[in-house]
Amino acid sequence: MNFLISGCAGFIGYHLSNYLCKKYKNSKIIGFDNLNNYYSVKLKKKRISNLKKNRNFSFSKIDLKDKKKLSELFKKRKIKIVFHLAAQAGVRDSLKMPKSYFKSNFEGYINIINLSKMNKIKKFIFASSSSVYGDQKKFPINEKTKIIPKNIYAATKKVNEEIGEDLSKISNMKVIGLRFFTVYGKYGRPDMFVFKYLESLIKRKNFNLFNKGNHLRDYTHIEDVVEMMDLLMRKKMKNNFEIFNICSNKPIDINKLSLFIAKFVGIKPKLSLRARNQIEVVKTHGDNRKILKFLKYKIKKNIYLELPKIITWYKQNKIWNFKV
Secondary structure (H helix, E strand, C coil): CEEEEECCCCHHHHHHHHHHHHHCCCCCEEEEECCCCCCCHHHHHHHHHHHCCCCCEEEEECCCCCHHHHHHHHHHCCEEEEEECCCCCCCHHHCCCHHHHHHHHHHHHHHHHHHHHHCCCCEEEEEEEHHHHCCCCCCCECCCCCCCCCCHHHHHHHHHHHHHHHHHHCCCCEEEEEEECEEECCCCCCCCHHHHHHHHHHCCCEEEEEHHHCCEEEEEEHHHHHHHHHHHHHCCCCCCEEEEEECCCCEEEHHHHHHHHHHHHCCCCEEEEECCCCCCCCECCECCHHHHHHHCCCCCCCHHHHHHHHHHHHHHHCHHHCCC
């Protein structure tokens, strides 16, 4: 069985590709990415370099908007499962460059899901986001909660879910949308809180703490995430379409997290306490009972036990130098 992974140079795509390569050595893992410069291209190339050490991995530089090249990729390979993880990420930048989000997260999504349908893919598993929920008052949030996206990025994810559900009704393709909350781990995105904060500590730079750090975030370790994705790929489904929260159901206080990190690193932080950025939500707290029951899975990783390992790795590899 061959797997196609879009966004394989991204954080989740990289770890999933590596996991599948090592677990399914008789299968071919076909990855593609456009290697854009939203964040460090050097870091993305390092991930690809690591993946190429697996004999059953192949990489192509392709943009989601290039329907011709995508179509050729599907025709050349006998793909059975598609993991669509490529997207223009980030909440704040969606206001600065909305066209980029439309082209990648809407046009690009339509290209790959239509090609998957045309090529009779068995399962199409795609990345949605917890951002579709917007600001909520009742927690934890489950998959039946009314979604109220409050930025362009979240709106594109909502549309992706609707398109996926519509296509699942007119084909035999199983479609699964994953509402990722905050995922953390080694080789994580440098624009995410943990690594941005670590860089500021090591370089003795000021760090902007929005809403004075009064945020709660639901963190899930990447190893738990890829194990659940693997199980979803293999699990039989009664319905053609499903949405799952990918979360820990244990929100973390950002102020406490920042103190923990600074204490472990042994450097006093230089914090600039800022007002809340209104396009960001104050709290994320997902209900993961649906997916845990469906997969008979139990979350294994604890962030306060895993962070020391991640920080040590970050310092040893000098990841803050991966800027270009």
